[in-house]
Amino acid sequence: MKIQEIREIIKLVDGSSIEEFSYEFEGVKVKMKKNGSGTAQQTLNSAAQTPQQPKAVEAPSASAPTKESEAERLVSQETPEIPASSDSAYHKILSPMVGTFYESPSPEEAAYVQVGSKVTADQVVCIVEAMKLFNEIEAEVDGEIAEILVKDGQLVEYGQPLFLVKAN
Incomplete structure (x- = not known):
């Protein structure tokens, strides 16, 4: 189970x-x-x-x-371990709520971003579903996705890092 x-x-x-x-x-x-x-x-x-x-x-x-x-x-x-050295070099996109992480708008569609994707501050990078509400999460900074820290469909906690972004 x-x-x-x-x-x-x-x-x-x-x-x-x-x-x-x-x-x-x-x-x-x-x-x-x-x-x-x-x-x-x-x-x-x-x-x-x-x-x-x-x-x-x-x-x-x-x-x-x-x-x-x-x-x-x-x-x-x-809850993957994030190397201490990554704190200064990367911006963390954190989950603003408890919910389920989705990498794409629907199961049939491609993921919003992948490792290496260029993002802008207002670009949607994922969805966190909480209580049947689908909340779009934005990148918050301009840069490149360095690492995706959670898997599609995984439950996430408030404040949990979802992505590492190498800021421009």
């Missing part, structure tokens, strides 16, 4: 009158229970564990087993 799917389930449960939700699929069990304030709490369990011992599900590996959990892997995948 992907983290995005879990987040969608949390949103649905939070917005409904359901007090408790449990789901099991391919050995992964997701159980959510609203507390007194109406917010959902989640617990992930593998099939062999008891509900009193929540644990992150281990990521399957074709090679040697790893101790990195699925959640840790997804978090590290969603």
Whole structure:
């Protein structure tokens, strides 16, 4: 089960009158229970564990087993490390909100920009969707796209770097 799917389930449960939700699929069990304030709490369990011992599900590996959990892997995948040297040389285009990153206006169309694309300050470089509203994100500076830090369809946080731009 992907983290995005879990987040969608949390949103649905939070917005409904359901007090408790449990789901099991391919050995992964997701159980959510609203507390007194109406917010959902989640617990992930593998099939062999008891509900009193929540644990992150281990990521399957074709090679040697790893101790990195699925959640840790997804978090590290969603928030890439930016080299310290890039801070002074590049302008970061940050996400102005929590939402889903889209590189193109629709799935059938080409991405707004790619690495190496020349951009102007008022040029749209991506869309961040939040609550069914599609917000166009502009480059903010004239320059060249040096790096795209997130993947299409990935959830992004407020203030998370989306692009590195080598300013003119």
